[in-house]
Amino acid sequence: MKVILVMAMTVDGMIAKSGDHFPDWTGKGDKRLFMEISKKAGAVIMGSKTYDTLKKPLPDRKTVVLTRNRQRISSDPRVVFSPLCPANLLKELAKEGYKEAILAGGATVNTLFAAAGLIDEMVLTVSPLVFGTGISLFAGEVDMSVELVEHQRLEGGLLCLRYRILSPDAAA
Numbered sequence: 717m718k719v720i721l722v723m724a725m726t727v728d729g730m731i732a733k734s735g736d737h738f739p740d741w742t743g744k745g746d747k748r749l750f751m752e753i754s755k756k757a758g759a760v761i762m763g764s765k766t767y768d769t770l771k772k773p774l775p776d777r778k779t780v781v782l783t784r785n786r787q788r789i790s791s792d793p794r795v796v797f798s799p800l801c802p803a804n805l806l807k808e809l810a811k812e813g814y815k816e817a818i819l820a821g822g823a824t825v826n827t828l829f830a831a832a833g834l835i836d837e838m839v840l841t842v843s844p845l846v847f848g849t850g851i852s853l854f855a856g857e858v859d860m861s862v863e864l865v866e867h868q869r870l871e872g873g874l875l876c877l878r879y880r881i882l883s884p885d886a887a888a
């Protein structure tokens with residue numbers, strides 16, 4: 717199972733100003749790219765805080781929302797709330813036939829996967845913005861070496877960077 721972290725960030729590496737910041741600043745090019753990559757994979761994994769910032773579930777994709785709250789139950793068949801750890805979740809998705817999963821944030825859940833050495837690629841869209849403060853890509857200590865494999869200018873002054881993770885074993 718290949719895991720691709722797909723995130724929009726500012727020039728100073730922020731993914732949001734706060735935990736409830738609606739992602740309306742990331743630009744059309746980023747939204748189009750996210751839709752394309754995530755539809756190809758078919759499965760999207762995100763933390764409960766990220767899910768709660770979305771106004772509606774993502775169409776045409778399975779969305780797995782990581783939460784420790786076992787009371788959360790989805791009324792939408794495309795959305796599953798899961799208490800599983802990253803490794804077990806990926807095993808379940810593989811059993812269901814998925815070959816790729818998109819890791820869609822936020823920082824807390826990104827860090828769980830990085831700490832478990834389970835991120836294979838990162839696709840980062842850099843917006844021409846600076847927040848100065850906020851939530852960064854990861855929420856704890858991570859130690860990864862990466863290799864830039866592709867870079868592309870997108871509409872609206874966005875820069876898309878695709879990295880391969882060379883050493884997935886991050887510091888715990």
Ligand SMILES: NC(=O)c1ccc[n+]([C@@H]2O[C@H](COP(=O)([O-])OP(=O)(O)OC[C@H]3O[C@@H](n4cnc5c(N)ncnc54)[C@H](OP(=O)(O)O)[C@@H]3O)[C@@H](O)[C@H]2O)c1
Nearest residue numbers: 723724732735763764765766782783784821822823824825
């Ligand atoms: N720029 C972008 O591309 C982008 C993408 C995604 C998100 N974001 C932003 O990121 C922000 C949210 O990031 P975040 O880091 O605060 O939250 P998050 O990673 O989305 O979700 C964190 C939540 O996941 C749940 N969780 C499940 N398993 C856990 C575990 N083992 N350990 C810890 N928590 C676990 C916890 O909530 P429970 O109480 O439910 O267990 C925790 O509060 C939002 O502002 C969102 O807009 C930006």
